[in-house]
Amino acid sequence: xxxxxxxxxxxxxxxxxxxxxxxxxxxxxxxxxxxxxxxxxxxxxxxxxxxxxxxxxxxxxxxxxxxxxxxxxxxxxxxxxxxxxxxxxxxxxxxxxxxxxxxxxxxxxxxxxxxxxxxxxxxxxxxxxxxxxxxxxxxxxxxxxxxxxxxxxxxxxxxxxxxxxxxxxxxxxxxxxxxxxxxxxxxxxxxxxxxxxxxxxxxxxxxxxxxxxxxxxxxxxxxxxx
Numbered sequence: 001x002x003x004x005x006x007x008x009x010x011x012x013x014x015x016x017x018x019x020x021x022x023x024x025x026x027x028x029x030x031x032x033x034x035x036x037x038x039x040x041x042x043x044x045x046x047x048x049x050x051x052x053x054x055x056x057x058x059x060x061x062x063x064x065x066x067x068x069x070x071x072x073x074x075x076x077x078x079x080x081x082x083x084x085x086x087x088x089x090x091x092x093x094x095x096x097x098x099x100x101x102x103x104x105x106x107x108x109x110x111x112x113x114x115x116x117x118x119x120x121x122x123x124x125x126x127x128x129x130x131x132x133x134x135x136x137x138x139x140x141x142x143x144x145x146x147x148x149x150x151x152x153x154x155x156x157x158x159x160x161x162x163x164x165x166x167x168x169x170x171x172x173x174x175x176x177x178x179x180x181x182x183x184x185x186x187x188x189x190x191x192x193x194x195x196x197x198x199x200x201x202x203x204x205x206x207x208x209x210x211x212x213x214x215x216x217x218x219x220x221x222x223x224x225x226x
Contacts, residue, residue: 001133001226005218007032008054008193009139009162012041015130018100021046022126022137023055024062029193032220043068045088045098049139050112051076051120054193060085071103075121079114092124101130106150108141110168133157133226136181140190143173147180156183157226162190163204163215164197171204175211184213187224191217 004012007029011022019042026032038058043066046059050073060083063070069086070077077089090096095104104127112120125139127150135158136150150156159181162168168190169177178186186208191199201217208215216224 001131001135002223003135003158003160003187003226004223005187005189005220006036007220009049009137009189011137011160011189012043013128013135015100015128018098019044020100020128021059021062021068023047023049023139024058025054025056026058027061028053028057031193035221038062039065042066045100046070047103047126047137048072048076049108049125049137050110050123051079051114052112052140053115055140056114073105073112073121073124075119076112079118079120090124092122101128103128106136107144107146108139109144110140110142127154127156129154131226135160135226136183138162138169138177140168143169143177143180145180147177150180151182156181158185158187159183160187160189163188164191164193164199166196168197171199171207175208175213178208178211178213186213186215188215188217 002014009023013020021043071088074089077087081087090105108123110123112123126137137160161174
């Protein structure tokens with residue numbers, strides 16, 4: 001399983017040669033738009049955690065270019081289905097065996113509306129199992145006790161958590177979240193894109209290190225392999 005970071009909550013995940021995009025917000029991200037060409041990105045599936053612009057902006061362009069299936073909550077999936085895209089709707093607590101592995105849609109505490117203000121359903125996260133690895137993509141969320149449910153049915157190899165504060169969890173709450181998840185390997189997302197969520201990288205890494213955990217903060221375009 002290979003994971004590439006494209007800024008904010010945008011990720012590319014390759015599992016058994018299947019390409020999965022998560023929350024593509026690149027062309028509108030000042031930190032990514034000059035270095036990442038969305039037309040060059042591969043996608044068989046596009047997973048959307050919620051409907052905010054900084055998570056869906058490039059979904060249509062990438063889906064048009066690749067023919068990818070959009071996977072999200074029922075309301076978001078229906079929105080794109082009505083525009084002619086291939087979709088797979090999900091909802092909280094449900095799971096599905098895709099050709100690359102199993103995906104479970106889990107709770108997140110946040111809001112969700114499209115840029116025009118229309119309803120985007122309830123926000124969520126994804127637990128993805130593939131290539132004998134399991135990852136949790138929290139999406140935009142506050143710290144929630146529901147995270148304690150995840151290790152009851154699976155063991156995580158990586159938790160992808162928002163750490164920018166203001167709109168989501170900050171560093172301290174993300175450390176607590178990693179305890180709830182029983183996962184000490186964390187990939188930080190949703191930080192630095194704009195002023196409200198800028199963080200001190202050294203301080204963040206030190207706090208995780210002092211808690212006995214490994215926080216990875218990737219440069220845009222960098223990747224890790226599990």
